[in-house]
Amino acid sequence: MIRIDSVTKRYPDGTVAVDRLSLDIPDRSITVLVGPSGCGKTTTLRMINRMVEPSEGTILLDGQDIQQQPVNTLRRSMGYVIQNAGLFQHRTIVDNIATVPRMLGWGKDKARARARELMERVGLDGALAKRYPYQLSGGQQQRVGVARALAADPPVLLMDEPFSAVDPVVRKGLQDELLRIQAELGKTIVFVTHDIDEAVKLGTMVAVMRTGGHLAQFAPPAELLSDPADAFVEDFLGADRGIRRLSFFPATGLELLTGPIVAVDATAEQVAARDTAGAPYLLVTDQEGRPLGWSEPGELTAGNIRQAELLPYGRPFVAGTDSLRSALDCAVLSPTGWAVAVDAEGRTAGVVSQQTIGEAIRGAHAERRASDRAAERPQAGKDSRVAR
């Protein structure tokens, strides 16, 4: 949908912010531009809505050169969200969001109704509608910024470090919300960040840029983590990329054991009769199957289970939806080295050892290598990882 074709931006003082950048930004997905400070991310984003004009090269939107389109028409088709939201301080929240529809000539009531609908969509309580921006938290203001950008229903959203100024917990909430909105509305989103974790979480495609406005690699996040194009990208991804890559492998294939699980109301005989499948510990659950903690089998058969001292089970992972990374994390955090899998209601689905998770990881890597080999074309080589 957006094609950046050999674009260079040279500022009047001679700074080359972007250097012959070519990028095909796919429709209805999130493309993240990531890279160190000053590598040309913001300049690239602003060239898409013509807040900055390229020195050379062309940008096509739906096959049409954006230089040939009136700037106002172009900007109307692109919502723009910036860090700290950039709200109008003297306008209420509802009127901030209604700004663009009002500019487009909508009546006040219709524009406000649309604004209230969008508040709900971005997870803002309608009671905040009449407040002013200074009466909102940073995270709430950021949500208003997203709602305002969506108000005229533009097909494209440009987002420049929109979540950088909020704390990590709020930031995670905003990221989840953006993914949900994207799934619902199918916008084409170009998202700038310097945070590689945010890029990997949000991006369908990730463009890693390096200082001087060069493209280092353009690839889906899983490919970026498994196959960085060079030492710069590898360095930028950080030391734990192997672990982070596990986020892209589902934990669905893990063999979960139910043998080493006992309910808190089981008798000593029932505990003794269990086939623990060689597990050194038993997981005790409440009557509804929710995990309570681990115990050695001997302790449970010796006395009342309710009196037994239990080791904490850490954090469970959700069987069916979580990744191998979550499963491994649970096992590593658990004092027994075993992870607990639960269903969506928090009831125990089974337990699994670090060793079994390790085997599943090796299996997943082998499977991925085999499918990569099958998909490999002659001559594909490293060039396949660089945009066009």
Ligand SMILES: Nc1ncnc2c1ncn2[C@@H]1O[C@H](COP(=O)(O)OP(=O)(O)OP(=O)(O)O)[C@@H](O)[C@H]1O
């Ligand atoms: N108006 C300008 N005039 C001259 N140089 C500029 C101008 N705007 C940006 N630059 C320079 O262009 C380069 C790229 O800047 P840009 O803001 O696009 O980078 P960025 O990757 O978004 O950085 P950050 O992550 O710090 O926001 C930098 O060296 C910057 O100093």
